[in-house]
Amino acid sequence: MTATLEQMETTTQQSASPKPRRRSISKRVSPFTYVALTLMTFISVFPFYWMYVVASNGSEEISKIPPSLTPGGNFPNVVNTITQAVPFWHAILNTAIVSTVIALCNVFFSTLAGFALAKLRVPGKRGMLLFIIGTMMLPAQLGVIFMYMVMSWLNWINDFKALVVPAIVGAFGVFWMRQIIDSQLPNELLEAARIDGASVFRIYRSIVVPTVLPAAFVLGLFSFLGTWNDYLWPSLVLNDPERFTVQVAITQLNNSYTVDYAANMGAALLGTTPLLLLFIFVGRRLVAGVMEGAVKG
């Protein structure tokens, strides 16, 4: 895979002079490939464009045949409608804070547990790992009724603790970090540190963390995205508009009898834009992370 990545980079950098390759399975790229990939890219991007088209035209412009396919000038009004119906900017701030806290907690606890399960002589770690994988197969909705009851008994309704505490560590993160640390941290490095008399936590801090930082960053991203996009649980435990997360705020525009497509799409777009901006910077890392995890999984 590293070889492919290198090839990939040389291809993008010096596409004018492709080197001859001895790989017997790489065939000529047929034009069909580029057509198919262009079509897929269009399909991937079009819904975002469409959110803006509908939101910037208003519902009337869209409700005719043919509907207008280009953006209109109504977007500021739609944003106004949204922010008057619900404290949307506040919701974005709430979500950013909650998602960041959860992501950081996840990265910390997952790298710690992953390190122990991958490299330390912990009694029963094989069984623990199997157990962790097993818990990933439990349907999430199973415990939600009782969880909600606990949250209301603890008086955590409308409290961000109800979002953060149940999410600070998860089976996926621990398993993922174990696989990464297992494959990326050379045993020799660990041995050398042990001979130098480094404590286990010292090894974690000075060797494990720097080595797996890129992978841990991807885990943090996944966690961040997951929290940002979660709708179900926040909609149950939050009902004070000041406490809404983005997804809950979006659905508040839907409570009337007529569906205001423009406001809905505008809110969906506003709620997604921060992630799209983030994606511009970390998209490549995210793709690499998905693929790294896949080979191991």
Place this chain on the structure above:
Amino acid sequence: MTAISQTLKSRKRRRMSAIARQDRVGLFYVAPFFVHFVLFGAIPIVFTTALAFFNADFQTYYEFITNHQLSVLTNAFAGLDNFRELFKDSYFWLALRNTFSIWLISTVPQLIIAFGLASLLANARLRASTFWRTALMIPNITSVLAVAIVFQQLFGRDFGIFNVLLHYVGHKPIEWVAGTIPSHFAIATMINWRWLGYNSLIFLAAILAIPKELYESAALDGASRWQTVRYVTIPQMKNTITFMLVMGTIGGLGLFVEPLTYGGGFDGGANSQFLTMTLYLYKQAFMNQRLGYGAAIGVGITLVVMIISAINFMITRSIAGEESK
């Protein structure tokens, strides 16, 4: 000679046991996960399952918690009533059928197309491959809710793009919401859009991880393209396919936000034509405050997940059966 090796051995053993002692701190490193799992995974699951044997609303349980009167609970005890009712509940079976239908329409084409895309992306001579890969990933960062909102508009009966296009080719509009299969198709499209690229990347990683020698020897043996896929690629990707099927099943059976948004409520359409199991759970538990019944639905969902996972496992094992030969 032997004495020296003895001392060396024992010194090594001593060093090992010192490491083992030192490493026991690792138990504290894994402890947060397990404590957290017990508190927020196991206990809620066990108690939600227990709730299925009672018939009570939130208020009743709240009274029990504050006054500690056991009679509140004994009065609410329902035995197997909820499960009996569930077994005869035509909505539950309808929800089960709908969930399966949507899951099938979303999983099968998605995995096939993802596999095709991955094969295209795996070609080492592909230009700008980072760009294509990244573009495929964009849908996955979008929230399910946002996806559902866009596609709800695109599948609109009167002015949605799909029906407008049909109008231009002289076809009458399709009832994307009111129709059973069309509504399932629309919801499956939302799922496919969000997950197709992600799954392509997973397949791509698995394809790239297959040792090249296997392809070379297949070529030497004169294997056709299809035979190479059938006897080299697919068996090599057994673990990936199993993982995807298991995760896809759990996600698919938990389907909830798409039908909720698409139908604008917990009914899953006017005729419950796209009511899913999880949607039904939430409707009973949180809308109707029938906690016991909602919990029974949850137990039903878990049983279904377990049955399907077992079937998945058997299928992938038989697909990869030729691997050992």
